[in-house]
Amino acid sequence: MNQPARVRDIPRSVxxxxxxxxxxTIALTARPARTIMTALGTVLGVAALVATLGLAKxxxxxxxxxxxxxxxxxVTVKPPRDRGNSRNRTVNVIPxxxxxxxxxxxxxxxAGTKSDVDVNGALARSxxxxxxxxxTEFQIPVIAVSPxxxxxxxxxxxxxxxxxxxxxxxxxxxxxxxxxxxxxLNVTRVDNSPxxxxxxxxxxxxxxxxxxxxxxxxxxxxxxxxxxAAERMGLIAPSEVHIEVDVGAAELIGTQAAIALxxxxxxxxxxxxxxxxxxxxxxxxxxVNALFLILGGVSLLVGxxxxxxxxxxxVMERTGxxxxxxxxxxxxxxxxxxxxxxxxxxxALAGLLGTSxxxxxxxxxxxxxxxxxxxxxxxxxxxxxxxxxxGLLAGTYPAWKASATEPxxxxxxxx
Amino acid sequence: xxxxxxAIDLPPPLSETTPAVVDLVNVTRSFPGTPPVEAxxxxxxxxxxxxxxxxxxxxxSGKSTLLHLLGLLDYPTSGTYYLDGIDTGSLxxxxxxxxxxxxxxxxxxxxxLLNHRSTLENVMLAEVYRPGDSSKRKERAxxxxxxxxxxxxIEAFPTTLSGGEKQRVAVARALVGEPSLLLAxxxxxxxxxxxxxxxxxMFDDLHRLGITxxxxxxxxxxxxxxxxxxxxxxxVLTEEGxxxxxxxxxxxxxxxxx
Numbered sequence: 267m268n269q270p271a272r273v274r275d276i277p278r279s280v281x282x283x284x285x286x287x288x289x290x291t292i293a294l295t296a297r298p299a300r301t302i303m304t305a306l307g308t309v310l311g312v313a314a315l316v317a318t319l320g321l322a323k324x325x326x327x328x329x330x331x332x333x334x335x336x337x338x339x340x341v342t343v344k345p346p347r348d349r350g351n352s353r354n355r356t357v358n359v360i361p362x363x364x365x366x367x368x369x370x371x372x373x374x375x376x377a378g379t380k381s382d383v384d385v386n387g388a389l390a391r392s393x394x395x396x397x398x399x400x401x402t403e404f405q406i407p408v409i410a411v412s413p414x415x416x417x418x419x420x421x422x423x424x425x426x427x428x429x430x431x432x433x434x435x436x437x438x439x440x441x442x443x444x445x446x447x448x449x450x451l452n453v454t455r456v457d458n459s460p461x462x463x464x465x466x467x468x469x470x471x472x473x474x475x476x477x478x479x480x481x482x483x484x485x486x487x488x489x490x491x492x493x494x495a496a497e498r499m500g501l502i503a504p505s506e507v508h509i510e511v512d513v514g515a516a517e518l519i520g521t522q523a524a525i526a527l528x529x530x531x532x533x534x535x536x537x538x539x540x541x542x543x544x545x546x547x548x549x550x551x552x553x554v555n556a557l558f559l560i561l562g563g564v565s566l567l568v569g570x571x572x573x574x575x576x577x578x579x580x581v582m583e584r585t586g587x588x589x590x591x592x593x594x595x596x597x598x599x600x601x602x603x604x605x606x607x608x609x610x611x612x613x614a615l616a617g618l619l620g621t622s623x624x625x626x627x628x629x630x631x632x633x634x635x636x637x638x639x640x641x642x643x644x645x646x647x648x649x650x651x652x653x654x655x656x657g658l659l660a661g662t663y664p665a666w667k668a669s670a671t672e673p674x675x676x677x678x679x680x681x
Numbered sequence: 682x683x684x685x686x687x688a689i690d691l692p693p694p695l696s697e698t699t700p701a702v703v704d705l706v707n708v709t710r711s712f713p714g715t716p717p718v719e720a721x722x723x724x725x726x727x728x729x730x731x732x733x734x735x736x737x738x739x740x741x742s743g744k745s746t747l748l749h750l751l752g753l754l755d756y757p758t759s760g761t762y763y764l765d766g767i768d769t770g771s772l773x774x775x776x777x778x779x780x781x782x783x784x785x786x787x788x789x790x791x792x793x794l795l796n797h798r799s800t801l802e803n804v805m806l807a808e809v810y811r812p813g814d815s816s817k818r819k820e821r822a823x824x825x826x827x828x829x830x831x832x833x834x835i836e837a838f839p840t841t842l843s844g845g846e847k848q849r850v851a852v853a854r855a856l857v858g859e860p861s862l863l864l865a866x867x868x869x870x871x872x873x874x875x876x877x878x879x880x881x882x883m884f885d886d887l888h889r890l891g892i893t894x895x896x897x898x899x900x901x902x903x904x905x906x907x908x909x910x911x912x913x914x915x916x917v918l919t920e921e922g923x924x925x926x927x928x929x930x931x932x933x934x935x936x937x938x939x
Contacts, residue, residue, distance in 0.1 A: 276772065277779040279810040289809070296797035590793040593754065594854075595782020595810035597775045673754045674745075677789060 279595040281603065290608045294615075301612065304576040307569030308616035308656055309623065312649050314565050316624025318558035320641045324632055327640045336479060339375070341519050342538040343507040343527060358503040359528040359535065362492060365414030367526050368507065373515030378415025379504030380481065383408040383495050388465030390488060392451040404450050408464060409487040410495030410504075418508045419480045424448075426456035426473025429491045437493035441469040446486035448474045464488065467498060481508065516540050566656060569616065573660035577609050581668045588668055589676025602669035606661045613657015617650035624649070700766025702861050702893045703728035703751060708760030710746050720746035722916040723760065728862070728895060733888040735907035736897045743916040744897050745866070751895060752785055752864050753777045765861050782811040786855025790867035792847040794839040800826060801835040804854045811858060825853040829883060845876035852883065856892070863887070865896040869903055881906050 294301050345358045360379065361367065368377035389403040415421075416428045424445060433440055441462060443453055453460050453471055460471045469490065478484050495501040507527065511519045520539040524532035581588070588601055596604075625641065632639040703726060710721040720743045728734050738744045749755035750762060753769060762769045765784060772780065786807070794803050804822040808815060826835050829849040839847055848868060855863050865884075869877035877900075885906060888894055896903060904910050910921040 276767065276776045277783040277812050278775055279778040279782040280812045281810055282815065285809045285815075292798060292802070586791075586793055587795060590787075590789075590795075591806075591810070592778070593752065593781065593785075593787045594807055595778050597778040597810075599775070600778075600810060674749050677754075677793065 279597055279600065281596070281600045286604065286607055289604055290611050293608050294612060300576070304573055305569075305612055305616035305619070307565065307572035308613055308653055309569070309620040311562055311564075311566030311569040311656075312617045312620025312653050313623035313627065314558065314620075315562035315652075316621050316645060316649050317627040318562055319645055320624060320628035320639065321631060322558075323642060324628060324637050324640045328635075328637050337540040338516060339511050339513055340480060340540055341509040341511055341516055341523060343509070343523050344505070344536050344538070345534065346536050358505070359531055360504045360507060361527060362412070362496070362504065364504060364507045364527055365412045365418075368509055368519075368523060369414060371519060371522055371526060373512050373519050375510040375512060376414050376417030377507060377509040378412040378418045379410075379492065379507050380415050380484075381410045381492070381495065381501055381503075381505040383410050383490070383499050383501055385464055385499060388467075390447075390451065390462060390464050392453055392460065392462045406447050406450065407483070407487045408495075408499070409484060409489050410492050410499070410501050411484075411489055412492050412504070415508060418510045419478045419484065420510070421478045421484070422476040424474045424476035426471070428473055434491045434493045437497040438491060439467065439469045439494055439498070440472045440491065442473040442475060442489040443471055444475050444485040444487050444489065445477075447488050462488070469494075566652075570656045570660040573609055573612060573616075573657055574663060577605065577661050577664040578667065581605065581664045581671075584668075585671060585676045588671045589673045589678075592671075592673035593677065598669040601671075602665045605665035605668045606658060609661025609664065610654045610658040613660065614650050614654035616657070617653020620653065621646050621649040699730070700763060701727045701729050702732070702765060703895070704763040704766075705750075706761045706763070708750065708757045708762055710743075710750060710755065711758045719916050721750065721757075724916075724918045726911065726918055728893060730861075730893055731888075731891045733884070733894045733906075733908045734896070734911060735904035735909070736895060736911045736913060737899065737901075737904045738913035739899055742913045744899070744913055746916075747913060747918075748864060748866050748897050751862070752787060753781050778810070779812065783858070784861045786857075786860040786863045788848070788851050788855050788863065788865040788868050790870040792839075792844075792851045792871070794847055794850055796839050799836050799838055800831060800842070800850045800853075803839065803850055804857055807854045807857045821857050822853070825857040826850070828856065829853045843876070844872050845879055848872060848876075848880055849883070852880070852887075856887070859892075862893050862895060865894070867898055867900075868896060869898070869900060874902075877902065 343360070343364075345360065362379070365376075365378045368374050385408050387405070390406040390408075391403045411429070413429045413431060413434055421428070426442070428442060429440065432438070443451065443462075448454065448471075451462055453462065453474065456471050456473055461468050462471055463469070469488075475485060475489075490499075492501070492504065507523070509519060509523060516539050520537050524535040524537050528535055591601060591604075625646065628639050628641060631637075705724050705726040708721060708724045708726075709719060711717045711719045724747070736744060736747060746755065750757055753764070757770070764780060767780065769777065769780065794800075795806070798806070801819070801822055804825055805818050808818050808821070823832070823835060826832055829852050831846060831849050831853065834842070834846065839850065842850065848871075852863075852868075855865075868884075869880055872880065881903060884894060884896065888908075894907075896907060898904055912919045912921060
């Protein structure tokens with residue numbers, strides 16, 4: 267029967283992966299409350315990291331998408347600031363036909379000039395109404411524009427129409443009112459061709475703005491065609507050009523606009539570009555990340571110490587079990603493997619739980635802020651692995667301690 | 682493999698070619714100190730297959746040292762220990778672990794059951810580190826529990842068992858997989874006399890089944906049941922009586938004459 271375990275036919279003890287998993291499962295589920303408390307630090311650490319990275323990404327994406335909508339498509343051209351040196355005074359070289367010139371460029375959606383007109387304090391009024399108590403004359407800013415500007419600022423009309431090339435060329439005495447100006451002048455409709463006066467000059471109101479996406483000073487202004495302002499109000503040259511470009515075309519148009527407007531002296535023009543989206547995103551992410559990543563790192567460290575601590579205590583408590591296992595044939599390596607695997611599994615579980623908590627946090631914050639949550643796809647995978655690595659590192663010393671336990675002493679200590 | 686070999690009536694002549702289960706040759710174990718303590722002095726002991734040996738001595742006599750040496754939990758300082766004919770001194774630590782897992786079943790005074798596992802799982806633990814087929818592990822563990830009379834308590838947890846039942850579980854764990862040697866260290870030390878008697882009856886049964894038993898004890902009630910009594914005092918082994926009698930074994934003992 268038991269006869270010949272013949273010489274050199276030496277059995278080697280083993281520990282199959284299945285048994286390893288089984289042993290770890292039993293060990294971790296035997297005292298669930300303690301397991302959870304052990305893992306808590308790592309759970310919080312991983313949750314903090316995931317939430318930090320997720321929120322930074324989410325917030326960064328929100329800012330970028332807002333810029334995409336408006337600012338990233340806006341390019342402005344102005345003459346350089348007057349340095350007050352009269353001898354070397356810069357000449358405004360913005361041409362009247364800026365809009366036409368720019369709209370020929372690929373990537374420009376709309377372009378137009380906009381100039382504040384100096385009316386020398388002339389007051390604006392509508393057709394005289396006998397109202398002894400009400401004020402009838404107002405100081406209202408007058409702005410001269412080329413027809414393309416309305417598209418370039420995404421103007422929406424409340425009623426009536428915008429200028430066309432004809433109004434501009436002929437210098438027609440027509441005006442479009444911003445909603446603020448219309449209210450003050452008491453103009454509510456244009457189908458009866460109401461007239462307003464700036465000083466003694468009459469103008470026919472052909473439209474009233476509802477809103478603009480940019481250049482909100484238009485909303486409180488009387489807007490006249492360039493041609494009229496040049497002819498009757500002494501406007502010498504347009505003071506700025508607003509360009510609406512395709513998404514992503516801002517950089518390109520930035521380099522071309524000045525040349526298109528002033529081929530002889532492009533350096534006389536100042537082109538404002540939107541901030542680069544990539545730059546915005548990374549700067550926001552960096553701000554948020556640095557602080558919270560440190561915070562997450564600290565909680566992870568605390569978590570690792572927690573796992574190491576409790577595992578060490580559990581090694582001491584389980585001395586009897588270690589001795590028994592050695593007696594049953596476990597080698598030192600089996601014992602070490604087992605404790606390492608337990609703490610790594612604990613770390614991985616903590617990582618998984620922490621990742622879920624972190625993602626939940628990102629989603630919850632996004633919901634309250636009305637953001638769409640954005641998460642790097644590698645994050646939910648990497649975080650549990652990070653947890654496992656932390657568990658592994660934390661378990662190294664306790665596992666070594668366990669494997670160094672002498673079975674004789676261990677068995678003496680009782681079960 | 683059957684748990685019931687016809688071992689009792691085996692004739693002895695095989696002993697020339699069949700290695701003894703345990704063969705200690707001039708084994709000494711000393712512990713460093715000033716002066717060094719010789720816990721076991723040039724001990725010679727042969728235990729053959731099917732023997733039932735009691736190792737008796739007061740505390741501090743070197744009993745535990747002998748047990749640890751026999752169980753491959755400790756190394757002799759000098760001398761040779763053959764287990765199943767294998768020179769254990771030549772084994773590496775992983776090989777010793779392998780021999781422990783296959784060849785030796787331990788029963789401890791304090792049972793050493795894991796409280797968070799059922800009796801069945803406790804018995805199955807014996808085969809976790811054992812090489813070979815693990816598919817029938819549950820069946821073998823169940824059979825071992827049935828053999829010790831606990832077939833009805835396989836789902837129970839140790840905390841709900843009496844001391845005698847716990848020790849039966851421990852015996853079942855030691856028996857599963859049929860080790861060459863069953864080593865019991867004060868198996869009744871934590872039990873009352875009635876329960877002790879039950880455990881000893883069980884050992885008698887195991888002996889009748891041909892299992893090789895070495896029981897370490899200081900209790901005469903325990904040693905009386907054994908076929909052979911080895912006394913140990915101050916690290917020196919002496920076997921009781923010259924006559925080996927009707928024992929089927931061919932024991933060799935050569936302790937220092939005193």
